[in-house]
Amino acid sequence: MDDEFEKIAWLKARFELGDPPDGSVLGIGDDAAVFDFGAQPTVVTVDTHVEGIHFRRDWLSPSELGARAMIAAVSDVYAMAAQAVGSVVALTLPPKYPEADFRSLIDGLADAARATGAAVIGGNLSGGPVLSITTTAFGHSAERALTRRGARVGDRIYATGALGASALGFRLLEAGRLDLEHAKSFIDRWRRPPIRAEVAGRLSDFATAAIDVSDACLQDLGHICRASEVGATLDAQALPTLLGFAETCAAIGADPLELALTGGEDYEILFTAADVTKADAVATQIGVITADPILRVLDANGRSIPLRSDGFRHFS
Amino acid sequence: MDDEFEKIAWLKARFELGDPPDGSVLGIGDDAAVFDFGAQPTVVTVDTHVEGIHFRRDWLSPSELGARAMIAAVSDVYAMAAQAVGSVVALTLPPKYPEADFRSLIDGLADAARATGAAVIGGNLSGGPVLSITTTAFGHSAERALTRRGARVGDRIYATGALGASALGFRLLEAGRLDLEHAKSFIDRWRRPPIRAEVAGRLSDFATAAIDVSDACLQDLGHICRASEVGATLDAQALPTLLGFAETCAAIGADPLELALTGGEDYEILFTAADVTKADAVATQIGVITADPILRVLDANGRSIPLRSDGFRHFS
Numbered sequence: 001m002d003d004e005f006e007k008i009a010w011l012k013a014r015f016e017l018g019d020p021p022d023g024s025v026l027g028i029g030d031d032a033a034v035f036d037f038g039a040q041p042t043v044v045t046v047d048t049h050v051e052g053i054h055f056r057r058d059w060l061s062p063s064e065l066g067a068r069a070m071i072a073a074v075s076d077v078y079a080m081a082a083q084a085v086g087s088v089v090a091l092t093l094p095p096k097y098p099e100a101d102f103r104s105l106i107d108g109l110a111d112a113a114r115a116t117g118a119a120v121i122g123g124n125l126s127g128g129p130v131l132s133i134t135t136t137a138f139g140h141s142a143e144r145a146l147t148r149r150g151a152r153v154g155d156r157i158y159a160t161g162a163l164g165a166s167a168l169g170f171r172l173l174e175a176g177r178l179d180l181e182h183a184k185s186f187i188d189r190w191r192r193p194p195i196r197a198e199v200a201g202r203l204s205d206f207a208t209a210a211i212d213v214s215d216a217c218l219q220d221l222g223h224i225c226r227a228s229e230v231g232a233t234l235d236a237q238a239l240p241t242l243l244g245f246a247e248t249c250a251a252i253g254a255d256p257l258e259l260a261l262t263g264g265e266d267y268e269i270l271f272t273a274a275d276v277t278k279a280d281a282v283a284t285q286i287g288v289i290t291a292d293p294i295l296r297v298l299d300a301n302g303r304s305i306p307l308r309s310d311g312f313r314h315f316s
Numbered sequence: 317m318d319d320e321f322e323k324i325a326w327l328k329a330r331f332e333l334g335d336p337p338d339g340s341v342l343g344i345g346d347d348a349a350v351f352d353f354g355a356q357p358t359v360v361t362v363d364t365h366v367e368g369i370h371f372r373r374d375w376l377s378p379s380e381l382g383a384r385a386m387i388a389a390v391s392d393v394y395a396m397a398a399q400a401v402g403s404v405v406a407l408t409l410p411p412k413y414p415e416a417d418f419r420s421l422i423d424g425l426a427d428a429a430r431a432t433g434a435a436v437i438g439g440n441l442s443g444g445p446v447l448s449i450t451t452t453a454f455g456h457s458a459e460r461a462l463t464r465r466g467a468r469v470g471d472r473i474y475a476t477g478a479l480g481a482s483a484l485g486f487r488l489l490e491a492g493r494l495d496l497e498h499a500k501s502f503i504d505r506w507r508r509p510p511i512r513a514e515v516a517g518r519l520s521d522f523a524t525a526a527i528d529v530s531d532a533c534l535q536d537l538g539h540i541c542r543a544s545e546v547g548a549t550l551d552a553q554a555l556p557t558l559l560g561f562a563e564t565c566a567a568i569g570a571d572p573l574e575l576a577l578t579g580g581e582d583y584e585i586l587f588t589a590a591d592v593t594k595a596d597a598v599a600t601q602i603g604v605i606t607a608d609p610i611l612r613v614l615d616a617n618g619r620s621i622p623l624r625s626d627g628f629r630h631f632s
Contacts, residue, residue, distance in 0.1 A: 025357045029543075030396070030463050030464055030543075031361060031392040031395040031396055031464070031526075031527055032359045032392045032395075032396050032455070033359070033361070034357045034358065034359055035360050037353040037358055038355070039354070039355045041341045041350045041351065041352040044348055044437060044438050045347060045348035045438060045440075046404045046405075046440045046450075046452065048406045048440050048442045048444075050408055050443065050444040050445075053442060054442070076348045077347075079347040079348075080348050080350070090362045090363070090364045092364055092448065122362060123362060124363055124364050124450075126364045126366055126369060126370070127366065128364075128366040128369055129366075129368060129445050130444070130445055132408065132444065132448065134364070134450040136404055136406075136452040137348075145341075145342060148346055210347075211347055227345075227346075
């Protein structure tokens with residue numbers, strides 16, 4: 001299957017297994033796909049995974065990589081309180097990329113496309129020095145799309161799932177510390193980001209602003225604060241983490257609070273809400289929106305932890 | 317402007333110069349853009365330009381590169397008889413990519429987005445080993461989207477503009493033969509592909525099938541033939557070329573017929589039509605669709621030129 005056209009024919013079969021996705025007028029195989037987005041506005045986002053920057057090939061399987069690329073892109077759709085309806089994938093393959101890996105990569109993409117709803121409606125294959133996957137994902141909100149702009153003073157701040165887990169998994173892979181007791185659960189979180197479709201589907205009920213945790217909790221919260229012209233105070237003790245987080249951080253000399261606040265790629269949803277009853281049912285309350293336009297993190301005694309200008313604390 | 321967020325703020329301003337594009341509900345700067353595609357089906361296509369594969373940085377200016385990436389993507393929209401309505405751009409920047417080059421690249425993208433109608437509604441910035449641009453383009457057809465499937469026996473085959481010009485320009489750049497009399501016009505065709513919006517807007521009036529010449533005339537015609545279950549006979553003498561094509565090919569030892577038929581990246585539109593009056597007004601007739609499902613190329617004496625299995629003639 002060295003020939004690009006054979007690859008495309010195979011891709012077409014792989015991605016259209018089962019019924020063509022809703023809205024698909026013309027699928028893979030022509031100059032372009034034709035897709036009926038319907039009468040409502042469409043959420044559109046694009047994300048790139050580049051070998052050597054976002055991943056190393058020996059750190060996850062090709063199918064995990066395919067799934068990760070898809071889920072990372074769709075995560076931005078979820079953060080707009082939308083559900084994924086389709087995607088377009090551009091693959092850049094390095095020289096002599098093994099065919100078995102190519103097939104697994106596509107399997108991972110296709111499986112994640114099915115799991116997220118972002119059916120692959122078109123794509124592009126090209127060569128390049130390293131493996132790279134650019135996914136454009138489309139979504140539709142039940143009501144209005146949720147932006148970063150609606151946070152109001154007094155709103156509670158929430159995070160789904162766990163923070164810092166993916167970043168810790170990444171550090172463990174870098175350090176080669178797969179031997180640690182809880183290593184697998186963090187590495188798995190890096191390899192297989194969560195699919196927050198269910199929370200996304202409920203967000204417009206109660207959230208006032210949302211973003212996905214791709215850069216890092218503190219940085220992404222900063223985006224909400226700047227867009228909403230507010231500030232935020234976080235409770236360090238409230239940050240949700242996976243079992244064994246502090247011990248595993250300690251074992252590799254990482255600061256757990258720093259990782260939870262500044263570790264990226266959790267692909268969790270960070271949102272603000274006034275209705276705590278509904279929000280408490282889907283996520284963990286980690287702080288409150290304030291009028292003073294700065295970010296604060298409070299320790300167990302309610303004292304402000306000094307932060308550097310880039311959002312993390314001064315090391316003493 | 318080393319900071320990604322500064323870059324994004326600047327990009328936002330650059331791409332939204334003037335009014336936001338029609339259909340833009342929420343522009344660059346949130347997790348995702350929100351775009352109203354309207355009630356009609358949308359043409360969706362994606363294309364990648366990778367340094368070292370599709371271009372070398374010293375072969376064209378950053379602004380030409382930006383424009384080329386945009387036009388190459390939009391070319392697939394045109395080939396569906398559609399007009400561009402929007403685009404999403406994912407940029408991968410190599411380490412220490414000069415800021416002035418970045419700005420010029422974006423200028424080229426933004427100018428071509430304006431010229432084609434494919435207003436940039438969203439994007440992504442990431443690092444990588446080489447410069448890479450992935451453009452997802454969206455379009456709408458006046459009527460139905462034109463596919464590769466509608467060619468009928470007896471339809472005439474047409475090409476817009478000139479064939480092989482871009483491939484010759486590429487060869488001249490490779491060979492460093494910028495001294496040749498006509499070199500500039502071919503190199504310019506490689507650097508600045510044509511924008512075939514006007515022909516695209518008229519295609520649905522008279523074309524039965526269409527494709528853009530990205531792989532090569534013969535290969536792309538093969539795609540139409542396979543999809544339409546027909547064959548084709550081309551007249552070698554009729555292939556449209558730019559002034560000085562044969563002499564310039566001769567000067568670098570290239571075969572003009574081979575370049576015209578198998579040179580890629582012309583981004584012209586290859587189409588079939590039964591109504592020759594309307595088609596003759598916009599493009600050059602180069603052959604006819606046949607029932608026999610093979611590709612033939614006839615010489616000046618009406619004799620078939622022997623082709624290799626990959627679509628080009630055996631060298632004697």
